[in-house]
Amino acid sequence: MVKVKVYVTLKEGVLDPQGKAVEQALLAKDFKGVSDMRIGKYMEFYMDRDDHSDRNIQSMCKQLLANPVIEDYRYETEEVVHQ
Amino acid sequence: MVKVKVYVTLKEGVLDPQGKAVEQALLAKDFKGVSDMRIGKYMEFYMDRDDHSDRNIQSMCKQLLANPVIEDYRYETEEVVHQ
Numbered sequence: 133m134v135k136v137k138v139y140v141t142l143k144e145g146v147l148d149p150q151g152k153a154v155e156q157a158l159l160a161k162d163f164k165g166v167s168d169m170r171i172g173k174y175m176e177f178y179m180d181r182d183d184h185s186d187r188n189i190q191s192m193c194k195q196l197l198a199n200p201v202i203e204d205y206r207y208e209t210e211e212v213v214h215q
Numbered sequence: 216m217v218k219v220k221v222y223v224t225l226k227e228g229v230l231d232p233q234g235k236a237v238e239q240a241l242l243a244k245d246f247k248g249v250s251d252m253r254i255g256k257y258m259e260f261y262m263d264r265d266d267h268s269d270r271n272i273q274s275m276c277k278q279l280l281a282n283p284v285i286e287d288y289r290y291e292t293e294e295v296v297h298q
């Protein structure tokens with residue numbers, strides 16, 4: 133088994149109203165000095181070793197996990213010996 | 216400035232219907248061998264060095280960024296020299 137972790141973030145320059153709202157909420161709760169909050173997605177899943185390849189994961193990200201028009205993605209994989 | 220990255224994930228045992236839906240969509244698109252998809256949130260923001268402390272960030276996570284009843288969080292910080 134391979135554990136895959138995918139991070140999807142909004143591209144720079146794309147407005148993030150959700151992040152802005154959370155930032156304002158933090159400031160309203162008196163947490164000072166917070167700026168530039170950006171909210172993205174974090175996904176983890178397992179893949180069979182035979183089906184796992186960089187090409188495969190990139191293709192999954194482009195087709196389904198991220199919207200390549202407005203989002204960037206990066207991923208990490210790690211071998212799982214026993215699950 | 217300090218850059219803070221927060222990862223919020225559902226606790227083990229909490230059902231993740233969004234993850235299940237994405238997993239099914241991947242399988243339907245003929246990406247084989249995917250299992251146990253879990254979807255969480257990834258947040259990044261900056262804090263002024265004076266306002267930044269572990270206690271502060273943990274308190275932000277517990278009060279606003281994560282729902283401690285069903286979610287776990289972890290975070291990383293890194294110093295930013297020039298932004």
